[in-house]
Each structure stands twice: as structure tokens, then as C-alpha cells.
Amino acid sequence: MAYPPPNFENFSGAHDFLVEQQTINVIAGSQYLSNTGGDLITRLNPIPDASHTRDRKTSPPDSACFPGTREGVIKEVVTWADAVDLVPETREEEVGTTASALVVYTPTPHVYWLHGFAGCGKSAVSLKIADIFEESGRLLASYFFFRNAGDRSTMKRFAATLASQLASALPATAPFIETALRTDLGLLSNSVSLTRQLERLVFKPFQEAMKEDLPKEALAKRPHIIVIDGLDECDDRREVEEFITCMLAFFDEHPTIPLRMFIASRVEQHIRERLETVGVRLGNLDSHSPLEDIERYLQASFQIAATRDRIIRAYVRVCGSWPTKSDIDRLIKHIRGSFVLASTMFQYIIQPPTQEDPRTPMDRLPLTLEMNGLDGLYAQTLARSQHFPHFHDIISTITVLRYPLPIVWIAGLLDIQAFEVVRVLLNLQAIIHVPGTDVEGKVTMCHTSLRDFLTTESRSGFFFVPPSFHLHLSYYCFFSIFERSERLFRDYDWQYFDAHWRSFVKSTACDFINEIEQFKARQPLLVNRLPYHVFLCSMFFYTLFRPQSRPSSDSSYLLTKCTTHLALAVECRDRRIRFWLEGGLPYNLWDDGFGRTQITEHTYQTLQCDLQGALTAMHANFPEILECQRSSPETKKEFAISRGHCSGIDVFNALTWIVARARFKWEELRMTPPPPLELLLRVHGTRLILQL
Numbered sequence: 001m002a003y004p005p006p007n008f009e010n011f012s013g014a015h016d017f018l019v020e021q022q023t024i025n026v027i028a029g030s031q032y033l034s035n036t037g038g039d040l041i042t043r044l045n046p047i048p049d050a051s052h053t054r055d056r057k058t059s060p061p062d063s064a065c066f067p068g069t070r071e072g073v074i075k076e077v078v079t080w081a082d083a084v085d086l087v088p089e090t091r092e093e094e095v096g097t098t099a100s101a102l103v104v105y106t107p108t109p110h111v112y113w114l115h116g117f118a119g120c121g122k123s124a125v126s127l128k129i130a131d132i133f134e135e136s137g138r139l140l141a142s143y144f145f146f147r148n149a150g151d152r153s154t155m156k157r158f159a160a161t162l163a164s165q166l167a168s169a170l171p172a173t174a175p176f177i178e179t180a181l182r183t184d185l186g187l188l189s190n191s192v193s194l195t196r197q198l199e200r201l202v203f204k205p206f207q208e209a210m211k212e213d214l215p216k217e218a219l220a221k222r223p224h225i226i227v228i229d230g231l232d233e234c235d236d237r238r239e240v241e242e243f244i245t246c247m248l249a250f251f252d253e254h255p256t257i258p259l260r261m262f263i264a265s266r267v268e269q270h271i272r273e274r275l276e277t278v279g280v281r282l283g284n285l286d287s288h289s290p291l292e293d294i295e296r297y298l299q300a301s302f303q304i305a306a307t308r309d310r311i312i313r314a315y316v317r318v319c320g321s322w323p324t325k326s327d328i329d330r331l332i333k334h335i336r337g338s339f340v341l342a343s344t345m346f347q348y349i350i351q352p353p354t355q356e357d358p359r360t361p362m363d364r365l366p367l368t369l370e371m372n373g374l375d376g377l378y379a380q381t382l383a384r385s386q387h388f389p390h391f392h393d394i395i396s397t398i399t400v401l402r403y404p405l406p407i408v409w410i411a412g413l414l415d416i417q418a419f420e421v422v423r424v425l426l427n428l429q430a431i432i433h434v435p436g437t438d439v440e441g442k443v444t445m446c447h448t449s450l451r452d453f454l455t456t457e458s459r460s461g462f463f464f465v466p467p468s469f470h471l472h473l474s475y476y477c478f479f480s481i482f483e484r485s486e487r488l489f490r491d492y493d494w495q496y497f498d499a500h501w502r503s504f505v506k507s508t509a510c511d512f513i514n515e516i517e518q519f520k521a522r523q524p525l526l527v528n529r530l531p532y533h534v535f536l537c538s539m540f541f542y543t544l545f546r547p548q549s550r551p552s553s554d555s556s557y558l559l560t561k562c563t564t565h566l567a568l569a570v571e572c573r574d575r576r577i578r579f580w581l582e583g584g585l586p587y588n589l590w591d592d593g594f595g596r597t598q599i600t601e602h603t604y605q606t607l608q609c610d611l612q613g614a615l616t617a618m619h620a621n622f623p624e625i626l627e628c629q630r631s632s633p634e635t636k637k638e639f640a641i642s643r644g645h646c647s648g649i650d651v652f653n654a655l656t657w658i659v660a661r662a663r664f665k666w667e668e669l670r671m672t673p674p675p676p677l678e679l680l681l682r683v684h685g686t687r688l689i690l691q692l
Contacts, residue, residue, distance in 0.1 A: 046164035047157050052130035052142040060444050063123035069293035081260045083108040109281040110251040114264040116285030118449045119340030122264040126229035138224045141165035145230035150403030155239040159197035176205035194239050195246040203250045223258040231265040244274040294342045305350045340447050347430035357384050378453045382463050384427035394424045396469040399454045402496045404442035413476045467507030468515045474500035479530045482576045534580050537565035541651050555597040560606045567614040581648035599662050599677040607659050634660035641688040661692045
């Protein structure tokens, strides 16, 4: 392999200094030459908590193989990864002969797909595989997807994160990665395909680093490995498909490359139909009976709990061993091979008593046998806090956040005190990780199955988190933007309020209007918040320019309701209304594209009436803002707004132009009744453009 010259080891720990016009950089203790002088890892900007080395308590999944468990499947994977093809040029259809036998050479598949049901231990096995090969120096990278974990649940930084680990594990690849970044300046942008990123940042650098050893030296060495866990938890199915296609194409083109790819996921159709193919070894974790492993885990865990819990120790002194062999057997039968159920049940049984739930571990054990698997356990645990104020909002927020947040950030979004969030969460530690402090650490679900439970009404019932909560969270984020000028959680608000709005529209498109009306009915209870009229006016106007995000209802609804809520908003003398009128929405929320809306005589009359009301209210409450405005003549065929600055006044001026322009057009046509007019809305360059 192309490793740095050994004499550079004399500079261990040094970095960024020149030797004969070269810059020496250090990645994870290994030196490599660079002519750029830049920090490769900084430029790649990897996701820090995506690998197997992350803190699993704050960055789930928090899964690890209990000592002595899962040995069968681990041995199977290690054997596959260790295999060295002695005759790499021989294809599967080619046959060699000996004096006594007919031999068919079949190359070892480059890809191993371990699949199984939710909670069967796939992530724990992935972690163990990564640890084993890291110890032997053959692990190139690991990536653990997790749903609703920000970029970890997408492919946006997937290739760059793998590349950063690759450069650290195999420094000979670093110069090739640097060259790719230098010659393709947009390589890390979202406009570049995932295939190109993977080829130039991962596959080709590894291939180039191996060239000096191939074909003879590398064949005697065991392959390197990349571990990918939770591929089903990536939100973008199209890019998952692209990743698999790119990976398999690379291995088809380079059958002798000493690289293995271990992938673990649930059996999702878009993954299955691409991985069930030649060149992929299939491993079904469900076929490896885990009963003995679960028994070993439960026995050891209860023994440890007994040494720490005074109540259990006191019970054992009087009544003998606990739990009994019979208890363990019944638990194992009830668990049905699910490691996550075994772990969650154990945590539920031994959790400390509370005033609301004073039961002891001995009381809880038989109760778990009556629960309907994880669903029953989740419902029973959530019930411990359901009586607290803000319970539903807190649980719903944790469920639908784009990535986990600390306690104080959650409290800030909901405009409540941090202690109110803590009070709800402390009773739920069997299923939700609660950080040790309110400011540091993030609130995370212990397993993805809890989110699945909460977002499926037929399973969660009272605890169901409906898609419409995205609307509420979008409003909470929007409110926070205009409520405070300095806030810890500002970044989340500005980045994701529109994402939650789009999620709401997409999931409730067929019932959009009804959901909006229910939202409005609830708002009087939130007396301290920014008036919801401001929020709805902005979001209706914003959605007009996002045709791909529109509800199925007539777009004229968005236009007329936008005007109605504008009039209601400016009737308020709230200081935040002035901020909205002058400040507006964040920059660059709109994508390039266009939409159409019909302006009928009825729509025109509605707009005209509401705009007159808005004008009257603005003269009364914000006269100095109106004085600074210049109207756009109705003879002008288009009206433009800066894409980077769309304030309440911009919305007012745009609506005013629409009404004036429609009147002018009808006067020109002199037709009775006035025919519908087509309003075109598009985003172009740095401007939002209306044409009528």
C-alpha cells in the first residue's frame, strides 16, 4: 500500500510545517504529504457523531452486544470479511480442472447485507464489527444512520464523512481526496450527485492508494471494510438507491479491489430490491436464535441491579432469589427474540419508583408479561407523565424535531420553563435518554421504534403525534425568530421552521384547510405568543412560491387568506408586528420554479376589501412605515421582491400591486363579466417575481 515514508514518523504529533515545498498534515496520528496546506478534515466537514466512536448516550442508537452474545453471526461476518480470493481473475462461470476434481472459483461478495426486524440487534452487531476491524487496523469508516437526527438521517454529508474517516484510517488516500476537492470546487455542494461524491472522495482514493500493491501484494492481505448501519433510517430513499447502485457498479468494475462493505438495515423494499442480487451476501439476523443470548443478558443485568438496589436486596434477603428461573423463562418467551424489548423491559422493571408510580421492581415484572410487546411497554411508561402540563407538546416536539435538542432549547421552542420539560422526562428514562444537564447534551429516543409507535395512531392511541404537529412546531419556530434577538436555539428556528411547514402541508394536503382552522381555534390559549395571523400570512405567501409544497386545495385560498391575515395582523400594536413588517422571513427559502394562480372577480373583491382594512390599520398603527413605501404602478407587467428579504411590507406591496394590476387589465379588456386572469409566480435568481 502507498504509505508515507517511514522517516516522517520522526515528526509524530507535528502538523502544518514545510519540508522541501511540501506541507505535512496529521490525521489521527498518521502523516501524509500535501501541497495545499489546508486542513482536509475541516474542508470535508464530517458529521462528528455518525461513526461507531460516538457517545451513544447522546447520539443513538445506544446499542452494543452484551459480552458473550451474538457470537454466531459475528463469526459469520468476520469470516466473510477475512476471505481472500486466491484466483481473482477467475469469473464465476469459468471452470478450472484438476486430476481428481472439477473446481468452480466463486469470488467472495464485496457486500454483506445483514437484515432483520426492528429491535433484533442489528446496530449492536454493526458496532461490534466496527470495533473488531478497528482493532485490526482494517476499518476504513463507519456510518450509523438514525432517523430525525439532522444530517445523520440524510445523505447530504455521507460521502464527506466517509472520506474524512478514510483519510484518517488510510493516510495514503488523503492526497487523492485533496486533489478531488481542489480540481472539483463544488464537489461538497448539494448540487453534485451522490454518485460523483462517492466516486471521487471514497472509491477512487482507495483504489489509487491500492494500485502500488496490486495485484500480488494486496492479494495476500485481508480486505479493508466499511460499516454502514441503519440504511433504512435515511430519509431520502432515492439517494439510498443511488448509493447502492453506485457501490455495486464500482465493485462490478473492480472485482479484485480489497474492500468489503457491511450494511445493516430493516427489510425495506427500496433496499431489498437492489441488494438481493449477485455480488451481495445476505444475512438474516432473525435466523440466528437469540434466546440464549437474551437469557444471558437478563440474568447478568438483574444480578447487577440487585447489587445496586436496596429494595431488591431487602426482598432477596426475605424471599430468596429474584427474579426466579421461572420469571426469566416467562420474560424470554414474552420478549420473542427482540433485544430492544429485552433491554427496554429491564429498564422499565428496575426504574426508581415515583409518587405517581410507587411500584417496586418486583411489582413491575409480572406487569410486563401482560403488556403487548414494545407498544404496551411504551404506553405504560408514557402514562407515568401524561398528567403533567405540556406533556403532549413536549413528547410531540421530541418526536418530530429534525434533530435532537437540549432541554433548554425544547423549553425555549415551547415557551415554557426548562423544569417543566425535565419533570415530564424524568419519568420516561426507560425509553428516552435524558441528559445530565439542561444546557448540554440532547434529549434522544432510546430506539427508533418509539418514534414509529408515536406516529402510528392505531398503535399509540392517546399518545399519537399527528402530522399536524409539524404546523404547531413551525409556528413555535417562527414565533421564536420574532420574539428574541439573542437566543441559544436561533439556528434551529431559522433553518427548520419552513421544513416543518412543508412536512405539515405534504402530510395533510387533503385536509389542509381543516387543519388550519383547528390550529387557529387553539391559538387564543397561547396568549403570550406572536399573533398567529403574522405566521399564516407569511407562510401562505411563501407557499404560493413553492408549487411543489402546495396543498391540493385551490391556490386562490392561499392568496385570499394571506390577505385576510395580513389585515388582522396589522391591527395589533405589538412591537413584534413592526419587526415582521420591516424584517420579514429568512433569506433564500424559495427554490427556483414557478406556479400559477387564477384571479377571479370574487378573488379580486376579497383581496380589495381586506387590503383596504390593512391599509386603514397601518395608517393608524404604523404610519411611518407606510410613508417610506413606493407603490408600483399597475401598468407595470411584473412585480419583483428581493429573494433574500421578504418582509410584511413586501407582502402588502405585492398584494396591492395584484389588485391594482387586475383592475387595470380588466379595464383594458372591457369585458363583462371580467374573465379570470392568470397570476404567474416564480423565483428567478435573487428575485421573487409576480406577473399578471
